[in-house]
Amino acid sequence: MSVVDELLQFLAEATTPFHAVAAMAGRLTAGGFVELEGIDGVILEPGKGYFYTRNDSSIIAFRAGQASPDQGVRFIGAHTDSPNLSVKPNPIKVVHGVVQLAVDVYGGALLNPWFDRDLSLAGRVNFVDAEGNLQKQLIDFKKPLATIPSLAIHLDREANNSRSVNPQRDILPVLLEARTEDAVDFRSLLARQLRKQLPWVGDIRILDYEMSLYDTQPPSLIGLDEDFIASARLDNLLSCFIGMRALLAASAAHWSVLICNDHEEVGSASAVGAQGPMLTDFISAISANNVENRRLRTQAVMVSVDNAHAVHPNFSDKHDENHGPLLNAGPVIKINRNQRYATSGTGAALLRLLAERVDVPIQNFVVRTDLGCGSTIGPITASETGIDTIDLGVPTLGMHSIRELAGSRDPAYLETLLTGFLNRIA
Numbered sequence: 001m002s003v004v005d006e007l008l009q010f011l012a013e014a015t016t017p018f019h020a021v022a023a024m025a026g027r028l029t030a031g032g033f034v035e036l037e038g039i040d041g042v043i044l045e046p047g048k049g050y051f052y053t054r055n056d057s058s059i060i061a062f063r064a065g066q067a068s069p070d071q072g073v074r075f076i077g078a079h080t081d082s083p084n085l086s087v088k089p090n091p092i093k094v095v096h097g098v099v100q101l102a103v104d105v106y107g108g109a110l111l112n113p114w115f116d117r118d119l120s121l122a123g124r125v126n127f128v129d130a131e132g133n134l135q136k137q138l139i140d141f142k143k144p145l146a147t148i149p150s151l152a153i154h155l156d157r158e159a160n161n162s163r164s165v166n167p168q169r170d171i172l173p174v175l176l177e178a179r180t181e182d183a184v185d186f187r188s189l190l191a192r193q194l195r196k197q198l199p200w201v202g203d204i205r206i207l208d209y210e211m212s213l214y215d216t217q218p219p220s221l222i223g224l225d226e227d228f229i230a231s232a233r234l235d236n237l238l239s240c241f242i243g244m245r246a247l248l249a250a251s252a253a254h255w256s257v258l259i260c261n262d263h264e265e266v267g268s269a270s271a272v273g274a275q276g277p278m279l280t281d282f283i284s285a286i287s288a289n290n291v292e293n294r295r296l297r298t299q300a301v302m303v304s305v306d307n308a309h310a311v312h313p314n315f316s317d318k319h320d321e322n323h324g325p326l327l328n329a330g331p332v333i334k335i336n337r338n339q340r341y342a343t344s345g346t347g348a349a350l351l352r353l354l355a356e357r358v359d360v361p362i363q364n365f366v367v368r369t370d371l372g373c374g375s376t377i378g379p380i381t382a383s384e385t386g387i388d389t390i391d392l393g394v395p396t397l398g399m400h401s402i403r404e405l406a407g408s409r410d411p412a413y414l415e416t417l418l419t420g421f422l423n424r425i426a
């Protein structure tokens with residue numbers, strides 16, 4: 001299977017950050033990596049791969065090098081979360097003959113593309129089992145069970161000029177017809193699905209859940225010559241997946257680390273986000289002492305991988321005319337001298353030399369001077385650790401839509417570049 005076929009399969013499996021981490025864990029295990037509870041006190045075998053997860057939604061995977069970590073560790077960072085609609089704690093609403101789900105907007109979702117889609121539900125449930133123990137489990141309904149119908153144009157003649165979306169009122173999905181007077185209980189629906197997935201769980205009671213909606217239309221290659229990939233969550237599961245492939249191909253000589261954090265889309269300030277202690281705790285654990293810890297951080301380099309805005313053919317004036325990345329023209333170095341991206345001159349120079357050596361084209365992005373700039377986990381990780389960081393990513397259109405568009409040749413370019421980075425080609 002080509003890297004793109006495998007990416008499409010991964011994107012289809014990884015319907016939530018929980019499922020993304022599970023899908024990565026499965027592939028890492030198949031690649032010989034050993035799952036740990038944590039890293040403290042573990043005797044690591046040089047050359048071997050390991051990983052551990054936090055909150056089931058963030059993951060650190062690494063290959064312990066034969067050289068000591070203060071000889072230079074190469075890090076790849078990405079994020080597992082994507083904007084979505086998440087189900088509220090008391091979600092059921094019965095109105096005008098239908099049952100609807102109340103939802104919150106997670107992150108900076110582009111809301112218009114959520115209308116008229118065949119939506120399903122996935123996430124993690126926490127429950128108490130028949131013996132009174134607290135348990136958790138990932139669930140995915142894997143079938144279209146909800147939709148947010150558009151308002152007909154006949155009822156809003158201004159729809160094409162000025163329709164805006166009120167997130168509290170306009171985007172409640174319809175779940176089923178309100179057939180009986182019996183109240184629908186969302187937790188019971190989840191319990192039924194869980195018993196269907198895992199018949200052995202028996203008598204359970206759902207206490208809490210983190211469930212979100214996703215589009216059931218599978219990821220696909222698109223375009224007359226299949227030049228593009230259309231999928232949800234390309235931002236940033238494409239980077240997680242390619243980063244993982246690079247790590248699987250990393251040599252045993254040096255330390256290579258992949259960290260994929262949850263909660264980037266809401267600012268990274270959480271227990272398992274990039275601003276939390278996961279990475280600094282990991283660095284402390286692999287350093288023999290404080291001096292080595294500091295030396296490790298000054299010797300290390302990180303590539304923060306997150307998608308970049310390709311120039312949109314219909315909206316090309318949204319880009320600086322000299323900095324409009326094209327799809328399928330290679331990974332993009334993202335630069336912002338105001339530190340919304342972490343890329344330093346030394347880091348960018350290293351990547352440019354690497355790109356020459358592995359024969360991968362490289363593009364540059366800076367935002368228009370009169371527009372605000374987005375950000376990534378790059379500046380946060382750099383501030384927390386002091387590690388020289390480069391922000392890099394494949395060009396994408398429609399970022400934060402329920403269906404984003406990337407080039408079908410860019411994942412292979414990114415993989416070649418990141419594998420070369422971990423293997424010290426430059």
Ligand code: ZN
Pocket residue numbers: 079235236264306307
């Ligand atoms: Zn992103």
